[in-house]
Amino acid sequence: LCLAVPFLRQGDYPSVPGAENTYSAGVQAFYAEMIEMAKKRKEKNQALIIMGHLHTLKAEVADKDHSERIIIGGLEEISPEIFTNDIAYTALGHIHKAQCVAKSERIQYAGSPLPLSFAEKNYKKGVVEVIVDEGNLVTVERVAYEPLIQLMSVPKQGSASPDFILQELENLPEATNQLDYYPYLEVNVLLTEPEPLLKSKIEEIIEQKAVRLARIQSHFANKNETEELMETELLGLDNKSPIDVANLYYQSLYGVEMPNELRSLFYEACSLIEIKDK
Template identity: 25%
Template sequence: MAYLLPRIHSSGLVAHIGDTFMRVLHTSDWHLGRLLYGQKRHHEFAAWLQWLQQTLVAEQIELLLIAGDIFDTNTPGNLAQQQYYQFLARLVDTSCRHVVVVGGNHDSPSFLDAPAGLLKAINVHVVGEARDNPADEVVSLYHQGQLEALVCAVPYLRERDLRQVEAYEQAADKDAKILQAIAAHYQATATHAEQLRGEHDIPIIGMGHLFATGGAVQEGDGVRDLYVGSLGQVPASVFPAAFDYTALGHLHVAQQVAQNPTIRYCGAPVAMGFGEVGQQKQVLRIDFAGREPSITPIEVPEFQAKARIRGDMPSILAELDTLVQAQRSVWIEIDYIGEAAVSDLRQRIADHLESKSGAESLVRVLRVRNRQLRRQSMQREIGEDTLAQLSLEDVFKRRLALSELSPEQQHRMCELHQEVVQRLHEEDTRADS
């Protein structure tokens, strides 16, 4: 709302006559329902949502942004859906009077958009799929009858959202046309927002879910390469100058884009893979005095401890003992790099933990990487064979031999592999007809 007299906001910014203050929280990439090597993580996501709600209250947040990938799959489970909707319902009792959600590449656009009309009744604005008219993606936010912010809520853009494919296009021409279409889409939202803003001294906030050129990723973070048609990454120049702040999603590492402090990824709030272990997660608080943003990172605590252990057998067991002695729940990835080949590595680790009273319930090994065994198996079995000389079945069996599955499990995997290949052949046959 616009203050009539000069005053100091809780952020410390000094208001002038006519200034509009707004406090915003930028989040993205929740990935509700995501597993970690088969391990369910509902308690971890529940703890994140509880912390987020408490933070909204403590920081007096008025607008929450969720920049895509709310769910990890386009068919989220019942509990993931329940966590999402219950969280949104609880916001009614907080200072957060607006929520804007855009769809990401992991989300189902139609699933997100289905309850949009209902959610709008509690000031939750959802744009799961790109609109035919980009102006319809502009969300006008009001408080006590006054316009206080405009959000260009652009979801993850697919090629079909942008253009019709033309026959006999060259790859370079296609990429150029896609990039032009993305820039035009964002510009159309910005132009409409500027028309709505008029003489109001209020911010225009851009949102997007894409891979910006130069963005950093981490091993095992689950970030998929994003392609709009054949275009992989998008330059910062697609974002209009009219955006006073641009809230992006998709990359799990918090970062600025093109060294511009007002175009940012906040990163994922929870470590999605062991590659993110040790990375401080954060959300971003943006305080607007009129159109001027002041950006403050807020550190997100770790809700489920994770660790990576790398070494030979004695060092691995020693580190496991240290974690057991800590008496806290921790999920572990082990990377064995010893010289000696240990074919029963996973079993030896399991036996060691079982010998420690109660350790297996707290210290849980989710992944074991046995590099030495893989190297020896590859040298022994593949030799000088080239991929072109191997059948699909040969490649699968040789890769299966590098696993630590029992003979019975390997046999079952071969059966399942044959079923999958057969189904693929059947589908191809139907497509040709």
């Protein structure tokens, strides 16, 4: 007997008076009621299988760039204790990384069939084969497979300088007629100064390579360190000139003063705006 439950939204589950976390309490109450009904309906020597779409407590997701719909604060996390040992197997969805829940092979996320973000590019993909007999769980085995289309990053970890990026892209395999099997590529560039032509340089190289460019991400070495300082500085925004604000933002990204060439261009732009306003 299979109890298949979709993702539960507000209104799908009962309200639990006095519950601090109404979502978690309501979903658990819904499952508890449905499981009890299923147990009463199942026949002798018939296994009970649960299928659910939810986020269990302490389930592992990607730290960054995850595409699971996660509510801030983990309010949607459900305790796996509702899936008791007399349930032969619980197959869960929603979390993209394959994993056992509460260290039990009886409760598992099989994982998404394909990586759904670049943060998932190293996830091992597969399906879970479950065999039950006479109402009892016999074996649980993971059957791995490789997705036909891979995700790749340059560099493999973190970000790198434009010169390093361009050299790595030059080293990629040359284009072939097997376009359907080209991997999707993300490029992570570490910038220490503006590079207005970098995007066109990357695209020019990629045109001759056996990859599909999915995105170019710019990273700034100094950004996190100076965000708090920048917020403090901007409190006195009314007393700052446009060039002061522009230089502050430039410093927050690159960690150095805006070069004179850019200052001159900025002054020129400001002058044109003033003339237009007049």
